[in-house]
Amino acid sequence: MSFHNRRNWAVAVSSMFAATLAACSAPSAPLRDGDGPGIVSLNPCTDAILVEVADPGQILAISHFSRDPASSSIDPATARRFKATSGTVEEVAALNPDLVLAGAFLPPATTAALTDLGFRTETFGIAGEVEQSFAQVRRIAALAGHPDRGEALIGRIERALVDSVPRPDATPIGTVLWQPGEIVPGEQTMIGTLMRHAGFSSHSAALGLGQADYLSLEQVLANPPDLLLVAGNSRGQQHPALAKLHYTRIEPLDPALLYCGGPTIARALDRLVEIRDEAE
Numbered sequence: 001m002s003f004h005n006r007r008n009w010a011v012a013v014s015s016m017f018a019a020t021l022a023a024c025s026a027p028s029a030p031l032r033d034g035d036g037p038g039i040v041s042l043n044p045c046t047d048a049i050l051v052e053v054a055d056p057g058q059i060l061a062i063s064h065f066s067r068d069p070a071s072s073s074i075d076p077a078t079a080r081r082f083k084a085t086s087g088t089v090e091e092v093a094a095l096n097p098d099l100v101l102a103g104a105f106l107p108p109a110t111t112a113a114l115t116d117l118g119f120r121t122e123t124f125g126i127a128g129e130v131e132q133s134f135a136q137v138r139r140i141a142a143l144a145g146h147p148d149r150g151e152a153l154i155g156r157i158e159r160a161l162v163d164s165v166p167r168p169d170a171t172p173i174g175t176v177l178w179q180p181g182e183i184v185p186g187e188q189t190m191i192g193t194l195m196r197h198a199g200f201s202s203h204s205a206a207l208g209l210g211q212a213d214y215l216s217l218e219q220v221l222a223n224p225p226d227l228l229l230v231a232g233n234s235r236g237q238q239h240p241a242l243a244k245l246h247y248t249r250i251e252p253l254d255p256a257l258l259y260c261g262g263p264t265i266a267r268a269l270d271r272l273v274e275i276r277d278e279a280e
Helices: 003-025 046-054 089-095 107-114 132-143 148-165 188-199 217-224 242-244 263-279
Strands: 040-041 057-061 099-105 120-124 173-178 200-202 229-232 249-252
Touching: 003 099, 040 046, 040 188, 046 099, 046 132, 046 263, 057 089, 057 263, 099 132, 099 242, 107 120, 120 132, 120 242, 132 148, 132 188, 132 263, 148 263, 173 188, 200 229, 200 249, 249 263
Parallel strands: 040 057, 040 099, 099 120, 173 200, 173 229, 229 249
Antiparallel strands: none
C-alpha cells in the first residue's frame, strides 16, 4: 500500500471512529416499556402520584427523597424499582425525558436550564386540601397519558374519606401531632385537614401554636393532650417522662403519612381511623 493510500485509509478510519464516539455520547431517547411520555420526577409528592398512574417503563427516575424512609411517601420496595436522581440538570439531561415533574420550590436556575435544554417542566405546589390534591392527581395522570388511572386513584381516596367520617355523636379528640424535629403541623396542612375530617381536634392550635412551631417536652408535660401522636424519634419524643402522662394516650405515626396528598391520603386516613377507634 502506497503512502498516499495508507494516509487516506487512516483518515477514513479516524473519521469512522469519531462518528461512532459522537453517536455513543450524544443524548438518545431511552428504551421505554410503556405507553406515554418518559418522565423524571424531582419531588417526593409527585413521585407518589406518578408511580400510581404511569406505566413503570415511563418512569425514568424518581427523586432521591423517595429512597429515604424518613422523607418518602412510597413503599420502600416500590421506590427501589426505579432509578433516583438528586435533581441536578446533568442527571436529568442524561435521562433525556419527555417531561419533568417538579415541586414549586425548584430553583429558578434549574428550571431555566431545563427549559433552555428543551425539556418540558411542570411544577406542583403543596396541596393543603383534598380537592387540591385531586387536581394534582388528574393533572399528573393526564400528563402521563392515563387519565383513567387518575380517576381510579381519586375513587379510592373518596371511599377512604367516606369510611373515615366519625360518628355524629363523637366528641373530637384533643390531639397533638408531634412531628420530626419536635414541631407541630398547621391547620392548613394536608395532615391537619385529614385529622379534623377523621374526628381529631388540634391541641397544639389550642395552645397557640401554628405551622412548624416547636413544641418542647416541657410544654407537652405541662399541658398534655388527650392523644399524642409521635412521628419523630428525638430524645424528647422518646423521653421516659411521657410514660407518666396517665391520662394521655400515646401512639406512633409513620412520618411517611405527613407530607403528601394523592395515595398518601387514603393510607393516612386508615391509620387515623385505627387510632381513633382504639382511643374510643
